[in-house]
Amino acid sequence: MxxxxxxxxxxxxxxxxxxxxxxxxxxxxxxxxxxxxxxxxxxxxxxxxxxxxxxxxxxxxxxxxxxxxxxxxxxxxxxxxxxxxxxxxxxxxxxxxxxxxxxxxxxxDSANIVKVTELSEKLDRLAVNNLSIYEESVEVTQNVLASLQKYNDITGSIKVLFAQLDRARPKTGDTLCKECFFEAFENEIHFTITKANLFKRDATVAIAASGGKDSTVLAYIMKLLNEKYNYGLKLVLLSIDEGITGYRDDSLDTVKQNRDDYGIPLKILSYKDLYGWTMDEIIGRKNNCTFCGVFRRQALDRGANLLKVDYLATGHNADDIAETVLMNILRGDLARLSRCTSIITDSGDGIPRVKPLKYTYEKEIVMYAYFRKLVYFSTECIFAPNAYRGHARVLLKDLEKIDPSIIMNIIESGESIKVNETTVMPSLTNCTRCGYVSSQQICKACVLLEGLNKGLPRLGIGKSSKVKRILQENEKKQQCCSSSTEKCSKATSIKNDVEDMGKDSLCNGVKASDISKLSIDQLTI
Known part of the structure; x- marks a missing residue:
């Protein structure tokens, strides 16, 4: 029913x-x-x-x-x-x-009503948690949208820069489309290589690869021009691992990808293997960039010798060279202008360094890498903001905003300044410790290493005369310590001989138990 x-x-x-x-x-x-x-x-x-x-x-x-x-x-x-x-x-x-x-x-019943109350409280807490999660998700969504907006802004700024490039290149003032820009960019580097006669046919060239935009573009361009114009070069990538966690390990992944993309063999050397130190271990000591710069230059030369190459190509561009000119002028070191502006330099070991990108603007390198879709590591070194070069870079960028041709003008000024003929330039010799080419009896790398090993990190930072004086003082201290060690060893030997005799009196009337009361000088006389 x-x-x-x-x-x-x-x-x-x-x-x-x-x-x-x-x-x-x-x-x-x-x-x-x-x-x-x-x-x-x-x-x-x-x-x-x-x-x-x-x-x-x-x-x-x-x-x-x-x-x-x-x-x-x-x-x-x-x-x-x-x-x-x-x-x-x-x-x-x-x-x-x-x-x-x-x-x-x-x-x-009453018992279940109590349980219902507890359940209600738990449901309330769950509702609060869900609300908190929702608010966090909203915040995350906003952050993602903000990141996307920044990415769009960066992309838009690049497009604006490219639009400016379409109107007039900073270097030449030519109005070019993208494809014509590629052709002009590559032809200018080819012209630089051929005019300066940077390479001989059938030579082996080591490309200093850090994974950054400059070395990535250099590796790509060298492979492209080598095949296009039949240079007959054998290319190899040479990377240095400074031991900077969170920076160099990530950039080396990019270098390895470039190795696979371009089909160029890769050799990696580390500071730890060469010097027994990493930059992470040197961190906290002053002048980090001084240590890294000296070690890196020598490591590249050692790697080039190890690979038995004929040339070492670096990715120094026009902006880098102009910055170096400004740094030397600000320091009053005009004697270095000729070397820093030279497209070919010889470190004295018979392997010349060449700069195929010497007349290439950094801005155009970035544009070329972006529109060629090259993979490169864009993060700056964590110690770079503290480097002295940063001041020269800021000054150069401010000047470039006023007149883009200022970069080439600075380079040409550095090239035109010559050292007085009466000036005696230091002659190159070999370091007495490591055998590396140096203008001093002991090379800069060995001086810095000695300072690190002895707990004197600032030993090699400063004028060479001061360094020599500190080294001489340390040698005297070592001689004193070695002399004291010999005395201590003699005293210990005499004491042991006396103790073997027991408590009997010696020929000079001194008891064995009184030997420990005598001074080292008394024991050795």
Whole structure:
């Protein structure tokens, strides 16, 4: 028997028990309102807008209202009939709801109500956590959008720079499209190589590769021009691992990818293997760039000798050379201008260094790498901001904003300044310790290493005369220490001989037990 049949039978029973007296409209409406309110509470409870326990507490009253025999004494039949006619379309659903709440009555005891409260608290905490996660996700989304915006800004700035390049190149003032820029860029480097006669045919060239834009473009261009113009060169990549965690290890991954992309063999040398130190171990001592620069130059020369190459090509561009000119001028070291502006330099070991990118602007190198989609490492060394070169770079960039041709003007000025013929330049010799080419008796690298090994990191930083004086003082201290060591060894030997004699008196009347009271000088006389 379903709920509809049950309600129909109840209605028939109510009709049989109809009383003769009339039911007032107000009483009928009040009962109807009460039942309507109960129905609303049930619906709200199921939709989680009301507490379930409040409905369960009214279950007895609800059952009484729906019992046909109840109306015989208390409830007017007319009121029941009015209610049933009012809510008949919803009665079926109401009966189902009542049945559902009857099944929930066992769970309405006090113990379970306490558990429900605990569950409610946990749900509240969960809701707070979900809200926090949502807020964090919103923040992350905003950060991602901000990063994308920065990327778009950078891309847009590059496009603007390229648009400027389309109007006029900073170096020549020529108006070029992208493809014509590629051709002009490559032809200019080819012209630089051929005019300066940088390489001989069938020579082996080591390319100093750091993974940065300059060395990456140099490796790509050298391979391209070597095949295009048939230079007949054998190319090899030479990288130096300074031991800077988070910088050089990542850039070496880029170098290895360039090795695979260009099909050029790679050789990696490390400071640790060559000198027993890494830059991470030198960090915290002053003048980090001085150590790194000296060690790196010598490491490249050692690598070139190890590979038995004919040339060592570096990625120095026009901006780098102009910065070096400014640095030497600011330091008052005009004698170095000729060497720093030379496109070919010889370190004295028979392997010349060449600079194919000497007349190439840094801005154009970046553009070429970007539009050629070359893979390079763009992060600056973590110690670079503290380098003295940074001041010259800032000055050069400010001047370039005023006049882009200032870079070439500075290079030409450095080339035109010549050292007075009466000036005696230092002659190259070999270091007495490592055999490396040096203008001093002891090369700069050995001096720096001695300072590191002796806990005097600033030993090699300064004028050579001061360094010589410090080295002489250290040698005197070593001689004194060695002399004291010899005395100590003699004293120990005499003491041991005396102790072997026991407590007997010696020929000079001194007891063995008194030997320890004598001074070293007394024992050795």
């Amino acid at each position: 379903d709920a509809i049949d049950l309600l129909e039978k109840r209605i028939e029973a109510l009709e049989l028990q109809v009383l003769s007296k009339d039911t007032s409209a107000s009483q009928t409406q009040a009962i109807t309102d009460l039942l309507m309110q109960t129905h609303t509470m049930i619906t709200s409870a199921l939709s989680c807008r009301e507490a379930i326990t409040s409905i369960l507490q009214h279950m007895t009253t609800i059952n009484e209202y729906l019992d046909p025999s109840y109306g015989e004494n208390v409830l007017e039949v007319e009121a029941k009939r009015h209610y049933l006619l009012e809510l008949y379309p919803e009665l079926k659903d109401t009966v189902k709801l009542i049945g559902t709440f009857e099944n929930l009555i066992p769970y309405a």
